[in-house]
Amino acid sequence: MLTVRAPATSANLGSGFDVFGVALDRPADVVTVERAAETTIEVSGAGAQYIPEDPAKNTAGVVARELDAPAHIRIDKGVRPSSGLGSSAASAAAAAVALDALYERGHTGEELVRVAAEGEAAVSGEAHADNVAPSILGGFTVVRDDGVLSIDADVPLVACLPEIVVSTRDARGVVPRSAEMDDVVHTVGSAATLTAGMQRDDPSLVGRGMDERVVTPARAALIDGYDAVCEAAADAGATGVTVSGAGPALIAACYPARQRAVASAMVEAFADAGVDARAYRSSVGDGAEIVER
């Protein structure tokens, strides 16, 4: 028997749609695996009632199939589904790391990212790896078709999760199919700025690099209170705010001394818009780890 904790993640960070991701300190999924003749799944914790226990429909079950590593899998959800905080990815990441260790397969982290991305494909229709990469490798990650890059970074973040549900499938449906060249140039500038900010542990550059004009506005329209929450966060000292993953969570960057104020301002602004929310104060965190053997 073996237990792995895999963290929530924030993908895109505005300018890095389907490319950037970052591991958060918390929340996290905790997955326990035991060898078995065939895979079975039990789910408890946040939003468990919305998560299928059929292995073919659960990201962790798909990972077990991909690794040919049948197991009884217990998932304790810390990351609520359809959150924008990589809920389905956290289970896939934890299962990939746990089953690899349980069956002593010795895959590299990058290989496990590809396996876990197949779990994501089962629920969202596409094998995007921008959540599973940071959940497995930790840090700030850049995912391309030809590989994954992970950078250790130390930048304070606030993830604010409202009590709204937005499925990744729906949020991908509103992404424009094309973009103006001006907007593409702006996005490249922001992405480069954000990457430099992560490399230099510079919250100001990271925040400025979150600015993006194509995907973010389309998705912001699905989140009640979005503009007011961004404004409140900025007034409280956030250097940048954007949609986390496919939403509805928002992610903000800030200097350490402003983190508490930014978190409170975001929760209060959501409350003013009639939406309950909770904020997670985080840094750029570590990837999945074995917590018990």
Ligand SMILES: Nc1ncnc2c1ncn2[C@@H]1O[C@H](COP(=O)(O)OP(=O)(O)OP(=O)(O)O)[C@@H](O)[C@H]1O
């Ligand atoms: N182990 C799992 N954990 C969470 N959701 C799962 C799992 N397996 C399957 N699902 C399904 O995946 C969907 C949630 O995934 P979705 O990608 O919409 O949310 P998310 O992972 O929180 O968001 P994002 O990818 O934007 O950060 C739900 O339909 C849920 O039932």
Ligand SMILES: N[C@@H](CCO)C(=O)O
């Ligand atoms: N890059 C993905 C992350 C959500 O899983 C998206 O924004 O749709």
